[in-house]
Amino acid sequence: MKEVEMKKINEPSREIPITNETSVLVVGGGAAGLSAAIAARRMGCDVTLIEKYGFLGGTLTSVTLGSFCGIFTVTEDSIKPVVKGFQEEIIERLKMYNGVSEAKRWLKTASVPYDTTSFKRVADELVEEAGVQILYHTLAVSVIKEHNQVKGVIIENKNGRSAIMADVIIDASGDGDIISMAGGEYSVGDNGITQFPSSMFRMVNVNTEKLSSLSREEVTEYFQKAVNDGYPLPRVAGGIHLNPIDHVVHLNVTKVSNEGEVPINPLDTSQLTYAEMEGRKQVFLYERVLQKYVPGFEKARVIDIGPSIGIREARLIKGDYTLTSDDVLSCRKFEDAIACGAWPVEMHDSGNKTRWVWIEPGNFYTIPYQSLIPARLENVLMAGRNISATHEAQASVRVSAICMAMGQAAGIAAYLALSQENQVRHISVEKLQKLLLDNNAFLP
Numbered sequence: 001m002k003e004v005e006m007k008k009i010n011e012p013s014r015e016i017p018i019t020n021e022t023s024v025l026v027v028g029g030g031a032a033g034l035s036a037a038i039a040a041r042r043m044g045c046d047v048t049l050i051e052k053y054g055f056l057g058g059t060l061t062s063v064t065l066g067s068f069c070g071i072f073t074v075t076e077d078s079i080k081p082v083v084k085g086f087q088e089e090i091i092e093r094l095k096m097y098n099g100v101s102e103a104k105r106w107l108k109t110a111s112v113p114y115d116t117t118s119f120k121r122v123a124d125e126l127v128e129e130a131g132v133q134i135l136y137h138t139l140a141v142s143v144i145k146e147h148n149q150v151k152g153v154i155i156e157n158k159n160g161r162s163a164i165m166a167d168v169i170i171d172a173s174g175d176g177d178i179i180s181m182a183g184g185e186y187s188v189g190d191n192g193i194t195q196f197p198s199s200m201f202r203m204v205n206v207n208t209e210k211l212s213s214l215s216r217e218e219v220t221e222y223f224q225k226a227v228n229d230g231y232p233l234p235r236v237a238g239g240i241h242l243n244p245i246d247h248v249v250h251l252n253v254t255k256v257s258n259e260g261e262v263p264i265n266p267l268d269t270s271q272l273t274y275a276e277m278e279g280r281k282q283v284f285l286y287e288r289v290l291q292k293y294v295p296g297f298e299k300a301r302v303i304d305i306g307p308s309i310g311i312r313e314a315r316l317i318k319g320d321y322t323l324t325s326d327d328v329l330s331c332r333k334f335e336d337a338i339a340c341g342a343w344p345v346e347m348h349d350s351g352n353k354t355r356w357v358w359i360e361p362g363n364f365y366t367i368p369y370q371s372l373i374p375a376r377l378e379n380v381l382m383a384g385r386n387i388s389a390t391h392e393a394q395a396s397v398r399v400s401a402i403c404m405a406m407g408q409a410a411g412i413a414a415y416l417a418l419s420q421e422n423q424v425r426h427i428s429v430e431k432l433q434k435l436l437l438d439n440n441a442f443l444p
């Protein structure tokens with residue numbers, strides 16, 4: 001095929017205002033960024049948080065999830081937290097608004113259902129109370145770099161283009177946007193193979209009593225029957241979570257790929273556009289199937305779809321240490337542990353079921369501080385689903401509770417780095433661990 005040369009144009013250079021100078025700049029207000037911003041601010045830092053949407057929570061609210069995963073290590077007779085700190089605080093605050101339910105067991109794990117709208121309210125309250133300076137509807141588009149330091153971030157919003165200068169920057173964009181713009185090394189999933197995205201949705205008017213009497217296997221059988229009858233469902237095993245709001249359930253059942261189960265490229269806008277539209281088509285296909293085949297859904301209908309399709313994995317940044325599936329599955333305890341996790345490797349790839357690889361019941365692994373430090377950059381930290389991890393390890397650490405725990409650690413580490421000429425590598429990890437414990441985090 002003849003290659004068409006892309007036409008190009010020169011963008012003229014221009015002077016832009018510096019609209020803010022801050023000690024700590026957090027890019028992205030998802031589970032990790034929200035937690036990082038509040039942690040750094042509570043240590044007394046001057047903190048600015050920028051977020052491209054008009055609310056906080058990231059995947060938790062812009063995709064919407066059924067429940068907070070990754071809080072517990074579970075055995076047949078116990079459910080014990082391995083993530084506390086900021087996650088516990090969020091749950092306590094959500095309880096004030098009936099925005100959360102008790103932990104529920106499912107498969108070999110347990111998670112905590114929450115209501116997305118209540119989460120937005122609680123997140124606003126917490127940043128306001130902490131005194132974090134927040135800019136919504138603001139996209140980080142470029143960096144100002146000198147040697148190995150990122151001196152600032154160029155932003156765009158309705159006011160135009162401007163710069164925020166910062167001493168320490170935390171990349172909590174989920175996609176590693178800042179570090180990639182700063183020339184940091186990364187891979188996109190496993191050599192371009194990323195986990196498949198899903199559109200998430202909630203249904204109302206569900207007879208939750210009837211639904212609760214069904215096992216996960218029975219729901220899978222109903223979906224399989226629909227497939228046998230000609231409904232092209234991409235997944236027959238998925239999560240249906242009771243919401244804290246009566247007769248509402250949250251569904252994690254769709255799965256989007258290109259033809260031939262080729263993964264979506266999460267960094268390509270045309271692919272994302274296709275994924276959004278295909279995801280919504282799938283939502284309404286599942287609505288029809290649920291109404292027709294699954295007891296309890298006879299009168300149910302879709303009440304909302306997450307404003308954005310859910311991207312499980314994009315850039316995995318190369319850090320001083322890359323967490324591996326061996327570390328996760330062998331429950332490795334690092335000396336420089338700053339967060340813990342017990343979530344299985346949960347892989348959404350080809351085929352109509354999710355692949356689960358479980359860790360030892362009752363045990364947990366740790367995440368080392370080095371996985372939060374991007375290679376070669378001096379004053380940048382990362383937290384959340386873009387940390388330095390292999391494709392398989394990321395399939396465990398990416399869940400929201402673990403992202404919050406990493407965020408809390410990155411926020412406190414940023415505070416420590418400010419007294420070390422912003423060199424994130426030179427902080428005392430022992431001090432970081434002590435401060436995390438003082439702030440109710442769980443560490444071994």
Ligand SMILES: Cc1cc2nc3c(=O)[nH]c(=O)nc-3n(C[C@H](O)[C@H](O)[C@H](O)COP(=O)(O)OP(=O)(O)OC[C@H]3O[C@@H](n4cnc5c(N)ncnc54)[C@H](O)[C@@H]3O)c2cc1C
Nearest residue numbers: 028030031032052058059069140173174310311384385400
């Ligand atoms: C379909 C799906 C289902 C899932 N199910 C569950 C579940 O049930 N339970 C669970 O615990 N976890 C679940 N997860 C995983 C988990 O929700 C996410 O991995 C986790 O919340 C990621 O948090 P984060 O803060 O690292 O990133 P994100 O949530 O992606 O947050 C990044 C934030 O940065 C903002 N941003 C990005 N780029 C820029 C930029 N350039 N400038 C400004 N802002 C920017 C984004 O708008 C976003 O708010 C699921 C994930 C997906 C995709």
